[in-house]
Amino acid sequence: MYWSDRKSLDFLAGIVLIAFPLAGVAWGLWGWIWEILLLLAVFSLGLRRGWEITALLLVVGYGSAALAFRWSGLEQMGYIPFAGLLTVAGWKRHWPQSVNTFWSLAVTGFLAALPLIGFVRQGLDPAMLKEIVSGSLASYKSSGMLAAAQQLGVTESQLKAGLEKMLPVYFSLIPSFAALSGLVKFGLASYIAGRLLPERGRAKVPFSRWRLPWYAVWGAILGIASYLLGDQFGWFAWKTVGMNVMVVYGVAALVLGVAVYGYVLKSAKVPRFVKWLLLMVNLFFFFFSLVALMMFGLFDVVFNFRKLPETEG
Numbered sequence: 001m002y003w004s005d006r007k008s009l010d011f012l013a014g015i016v017l018i019a020f021p022l023a024g025v026a027w028g029l030w031g032w033i034w035e036i037l038l039l040l041a042v043f044s045l046g047l048r049r050g051w052e053i054t055a056l057l058l059v060v061g062y063g064s065a066a067l068a069f070r071w072s073g074l075e076q077m078g079y080i081p082f083a084g085l086l087t088v089a090g091w092k093r094h095w096p097q098s099v100n101t102f103w104s105l106a107v108t109g110f111l112a113a114l115p116l117i118g119f120v121r122q123g124l125d126p127a128m129l130k131e132i133v134s135g136s137l138a139s140y141k142s143s144g145m146l147a148a149a150q151q152l153g154v155t156e157s158q159l160k161a162g163l164e165k166m167l168p169v170y171f172s173l174i175p176s177f178a179a180l181s182g183l184v185k186f187g188l189a190s191y192i193a194g195r196l197l198p199e200r201g202r203a204k205v206p207f208s209r210w211r212l213p214w215y216a217v218w219g220a221i222l223g224i225a226s227y228l229l230g231d232q233f234g235w236f237a238w239k240t241v242g243m244n245v246m247v248v249y250g251v252a253a254l255v256l257g258v259a260v261y262g263y264v265l266k267s268a269k270v271p272r273f274v275k276w277l278l279l280m281v282n283l284f285f286f287f288f289s290l291v292a293l294m295m296f297g298l299f300d301v302v303f304n305f306r307k308l309p310e311t312e313g
Helices: 003-026 032-049 051-076 081-092 097-123 126-143 145-151 156-196 214-233 236-266 272-284 286-303
Strands: none
Touching: 003 032, 003 051, 032 051, 032 081, 032 156, 051 081, 081 097, 081 156, 097 126, 097 156, 097 236, 126 145, 126 156, 145 156, 156 236, 214 236, 214 286, 236 272, 236 286, 272 286
16 A cells, blocks of 8 residues: 555544544434444554554544533443554554453443443432333333233233333343443454454454453452342442443353354364264253353353463464
8 A cells, every 4th residue: 555545544534533523423423333433543543653643633523522512412422432542552562462352342341331320320210110110011001012911811010010120120231231232343343444454563363262361250250249249238339230240241251152162163183073062062952052152251261271372362
């Protein structure tokens, strides 16, 4: 690529970082594609010009949107692109891929979940829950769903009791859903960047060699401890935080478990008969296989079943 082409790409990435936050709020365009484009601009400009100038332009873009639309602008914007700055810094400083991935994903999940905490607190308000339950029952009645449920033996009081139990759990887990959504956005942007951008400072690691640093397991331990302590002593905030951390770690452990599984299937040291046996077990005991993959993924963080070097993936 010619120098003029690189300069044009840098200029375009800078325009995206400055203009997209304001334009996204003004035109109501903020969403998945908008944040992925911002992340790609962060990766592109950061690789060539460094994370410092990239951070400055990103702050200018978000600041202009905040000044123009005040609190409503801050509520509409997503903040995952700031996690891309940490990723770029890791690339520049040649962090091990597992370390860079872990901290980038941790910051991404936190930034994705943070804006929804106020919404969760509002949704867990007893008066709000009562209003939602009443509205849901009225909607079921008008649509005929309540009558259909009653034909199946479910009474209105049972349905109401079920809603009263499930809605608090749903609202409590909203931050984890937002965090997982943010991780998917970040993963898509990273994949596109890996296909389109030069590899300066970045190491490509096959999926079967993905891993996290050993200390990542402490996040799962703290999440479980927070949930158990909150449940034991009635500390609702602690219990909610623990639930959300465990959900996110459960999905992450499943992905790592699939990576371990892929490594085993590709290994020449494993007999072909064992590989076919594993495939048959997965086919006929699907739920058990999911749980097993999650456990293998979690414990691989500590025991490194594949014996991968710490400086690799």
